[in-house]
Amino acid sequence: MSAAPVFLSAAEVQRHLGGCSRLLAPLEAALANFSSGHAGGVAQPVRTVVPVARHRGFLGVMPAYSAAEDALATKLVTFYEGPRAAPAGPSHQATVLLLEPSTGALLAVMDGNVITAKRTAAVSAIATKFLKPPSSEVLCILGAGVQAYSHYEVFTEQFSFKEVRIWNRTKENAKKFADTVAGEVQVCSSVQEAVTGADVIITVTMATGPILFGEWVKPGAHINVSECGSAGSSSASGTTVMSRLPSRRQRGSLCQAQAVAGSFQCRCRCPFPGTFSAPGSKLHLPFHMDAPFSKPVIAEPPHIRPFESGCL
Structure with a gap:
């Protein structure tokens, strides 16, 4: 039986990631791999977007696989254009799912807001x-x-x-x-x-x-x-x-x-x-x-x- 996935809050993600500068080297390597096409081993389709028209919102699905790290993950992001039920809340909310590439089992559910801000x-x-x-x-x-x-x-x-x-x-x-x-x-x-x-x-x-x-x-x-x-x-x-x-x-x-x-x-x-x-x-x-x-x-x-x- 698969182990239960790890859940990481925004505070925990922040603690593990540290400052943005820590991400520069691995992201630059990922950019280079992606730019290398098939040889770079990065599979990343165009983002899929599902409209939530009734609430003037959208759900985006952003999967990717990197052979260099043997890493499989997807980001789910919602964003809303108008007033919402909780107007003080953020217009963008994201969650990142990390999967075991050999089996597809869910390994971790992470707050994606900190990741998005730092990665961008x-x-x-x-x-x-x-x-x-x-x-x-x-x-x-x-x-x-x-x-x-x-x-x-x-x-x-x-x-x-x-x-x-x-x-x-x-x-x-x-x-x-x-x-x-x-x-x-x-x-x-x-x-x-x-x-x-x-x-x-x-x-x-x-x-x-x-x-x-x-x-x-x-x-x-x-x-x-x-x-x-x-x-x-x-x-x-x-x-x-x-x-x-x-x-x-x-x-x-x-x-x-x-x-x-x-x-x-x-x-x-x-x-x-x-x-x-x-x-x-x-x-x-x-x-x-x-x-x-x-x-x-x-x-x-x-x-x-x-x-x-x-x-x-």
Whole structure:
């Protein structure tokens, strides 16, 4: 008879994982394995999303297997766009299931919220290491939620920025962020003020329309685009929207974008895109996004494959 699975709460996951920086080496190896295709031994299908239309929610299922670690896991994540029965609760909730690959037996049920926050920030840091401009001095964070804190943690540990700025739709939350984290953070009153002259930009919002426009971005700046709301929809609701994004890719090939009402809108359900290089600026998108892209620029093909996993 199989042993009962282990249950790990958020506090226990936090204790075992430690800081985001601890995840950098194994995640960079996982990215390399995924980019190697079949030889890398990573099997990771496109995320499946089940709409919960009655409650304006979604259930996402994200399985993956890595031959290098002989690890089999799946992440279950729910996210809601509107008011819920418990409005004070998080809009995103995740659980990670670890399975015995040889038998399929359930080994562990883990809180996935901490894993998601740390993993996403760590992957953004990996992309930034390779793509940021030399001598980057100014970091800008758009948004002041959970992902903002995890990104700030790893970015200030791994990089030396002389100035950190933050903007949030609710300025009080931006001020709270600045008062909470270690180090000096400048609270900005507008997105344009925050991003002007920034070398590295991180977007971690739930914006429902374009918030960042290309003419505001410093040539050569690196942008990490995170957070998502609706999955696979053709609307911009609940997504972080960028104005200078290239066309997107599904399963290793660039997908076609269509001009819709003066903006670009992806028509497919992509996995989380990987790293793209656009003329003059570089974009990293660790999250799934189906959003209109206004004033797009043509990008060269990404040089690494997209990687999505709350499990590895």
